[in-house]
Amino acid sequence: MAESVATVHHVPRLVAVLSLILLLAGCAGADLAKQKFPRTTIPADAENVTDPTGSSRPPAPPADGEPVDPAFAADKLRLTDPCELLDEDVLKRFGTPGDRSRSGFSRCSNFMKDKNGKDLAVTVEIGQTMTTELKNADKQLAGLRSYEQVLENSACFVSVITQEEPGLGLTVQIGYEDGDACAPGREMAESVVTQIKDRAATRTAAKGSLITLDPCALPEKAAVDAGAGAGYRVYPYGLHHCSWVGDDRELTLAFRETYIPDDREFDDKQTEVDLGGGVVGYQVSTSTAFPSCEVTWVQLEGADNEGEVVEVKSAGPKASEFDRCATAVAFAKSVVGKIPKG
Template identity: 25%
Template sequence: MEPLGRGEPAQVGRYRLLAAVGEGGMGRVLLGVAPDGRLAAVKQVHRGFAHDPGFRERFRREVEVSRLVSGAYTAAVMDADAHAPTPWLASVFVAGPSLQETVDATGPLPGAAVRHLAAGLASALIGIHRAGLVHRDLKPGNVLLADDGPRVIDFGIAHAVEGSTDLTHTGIILGSPAFMSPEQADGRPLTPASDVFSLGALLVLAATGYSPFAGASGPQSLYNVVHTHPDLRFLPPEVRAVAEPCLAKDPARRPTPAQILQLLGPLPPVQRPWPPAVHALIARRQAEVAGVVAKKPTRKGPRIALAAAAAAVVAAGTITAVSLTSGDDGATAAPATTTAPPPVTATSAPNPDPLGPDKLRGVDLCQVLPSVPGTGKLTPEIGVHFFECIYETPQGQWLELAVGGPVTAGGTASGELDGLPLSIDDKAGGCTASVPVVDRPDTTIGVEASSAAKPFAKPCDSAKAALTETVKRLRAGSPAARAVLAPVDPCGLVDTATVQRIAGPVTKVEPTGLHECHWQVGGEIVVSLERGTPPTQSKDSYYDSTGTVDLGGVTAYYTRKRANPASGFCDVTWQHHPLENDYSENVVVTYRTSASKLTDDETCRGAHDIAKAVRPGLPKP
């Protein structure tokens, strides 16, 4: 991201501008903040397009239709003005790299990640096509990767620009030649099948690192798209089975997005679908955004309302927590010299309710659902995390039971379930039914049902039935987990006074899910209790440095990264209790700084000191 240039406007419409994100063939993208605190990608279309007599009307029409597009895998249009001197539109900001940036930085994605990418792209196209749009420019730069899946951006805008007399006179080709469909390259009318061809080309890029049609020049790429067949021999078989039919030259022979989801079959539910290097790249991008938002404004005028804007980066309707400060420079790890305001805390006396956080932490989720009425006996297949277990039904359907995981509550209000407010999130590929944890409305008890089963079951019916049985069994008293750390409240492991002595004034203490706690300081301190593989020293070149540190006789592993001169993070991870099958219970302490003068060594020293303070409160292994 780059700072705004001298003389550039500080505001477009209702959106206060913070930085320049990038520039493409259609316009310039800026990071903006709405009056309600949401971050937005504000695209100002190049002034040249505004001279075309028909452009503004096409732009207005396409934006209106684009507003009808919704879904988990698109960045929704928030606002637009086709009549402004420089037309613009604002869409939900996604703090993640593009697919092209990801492949360039980390290399091709493994087959499992490409299948999740395919499912997300197909689901996005279902929503786009349902609104009556054809994307027309589905390329690696228009697919962003967020922590929980891909996001498709700029849908409908390519069509608004088409027809410009300026473009016709200059001979510019609209779209990206290596990812166009043959009919688009030939100038024929486009149907939704054109986007499916582009999807197939994207899958090849993701799996191999190169486009299947890229030539030495744009015309050569167009020729390849129309006349040559791609070499798919080196694609993983599970990726080729999906990509190859999408790349049929005849549009009528390509699958629809819904059929692509059927080709993919059941995908195991995952919270983080990408390889670790990709998630690290996403975290870096989020830290960059956090640093921009946290900086003091350089223009005259009111300060940005960070209470609203700095708490979240909104990505396709999903709120991703970001570490931000009040915008004041000079946060240090030294004790505060003045009395800090009392922190806002979510901790309280133990809650005896079986659906409250204290009881739910200690439940063995893979023992909660031995069966569901109408479905039959369930088989627990995957139970890595404290907060989830994935079951398989006799019909081959996947049911993911998640209690107090890192995903915030969502869905549409759908009445009640056993006296609790019920939410249903019906989406392509599955359906989630959830109810809130008692006293924690931001945390849910939920079941996600996949849509792939034989005979096909209605996923929302399956999810609701499984959730009903879950609530019943939890209230009756479910088996306790054998894990040592699972029942522990992470917010109770270190007192506020200790955190304040190490990191400065604490303004808020807030749990995330049931196994993670955040202390808002001059940045953020996070303590997470996890089940996973035993930690080792990272060899990932993404980090500035890695190593070990002694925590009073226990070896911990740290990673350190400086995102920009004022922001960075240091993680400290150690194994608390070994488990069978090469797993362990681990503790992770993260110190993220923002708009801070702390050095890298000081940041890691603060993380180490918090880790040492956490250890005495942990139960014996």
């Protein structure tokens, strides 16, 4: 999940980019290509699906910055295991579950077979930034506002709004080419909402894990001021990513659960930088129309090359003349000391 904008005058562009990323992440995250489902466009009447609750009256919106229910607070969602939300008892209603496939902190899939042996891919993602979904949420599911997108003969995205401002929610994606993909999507989404409310999928964070940290709240204000420049605004994205967009530059901080190469070579063009405290960062710069410099370092490394990394990026339009790598490294050094050691 990536992002890039130019200046504060391009804030609408940021919103559009993040909306596009969310949609593409949903399409790619369940790995539909692996299931050989055809890609199609979203039909114009994709949202004209019957409300399964039979109600057309949405609940009243909550106060700004508050979840619709305390169970959906960001700190609780960060400790919710998305794989545990894929309840096998629910999956068995649709067919034969396969192995669960985790993708990052907040997404998990099960590539299974329906009762006729056809491919059926089920993916859940929690704590997603909701823009289009929030605007178009004209249904209700499990007592919450919801929105459905359909890719004809391919997939259905059932999104449930868990916070209005800023918009957050969860999505169940069903990849299925031999039936109504939205029906199992609604059923699974109701199960997911119930489990989150019941705290049935809570996990314990490993020592030194990034999973509980709020990337927007972690850095010191002085470090953000120096890295984002004048007039910046804060843009959280999901549960583990934050951007600060200033007049002529932007700064981002992301926490990721990902594959850790044995040689720590994340990019063949990377160079090592000393971030202090024995932490080695891996720096990569680009010279596109929106040049950037990114610094990555490993926070935790577990079995089978699984682990957690921190990513810092400094970027800005070519016309903005500043040292992006120096900015990224300085910000990274300020963040390193704020993260608990493993």
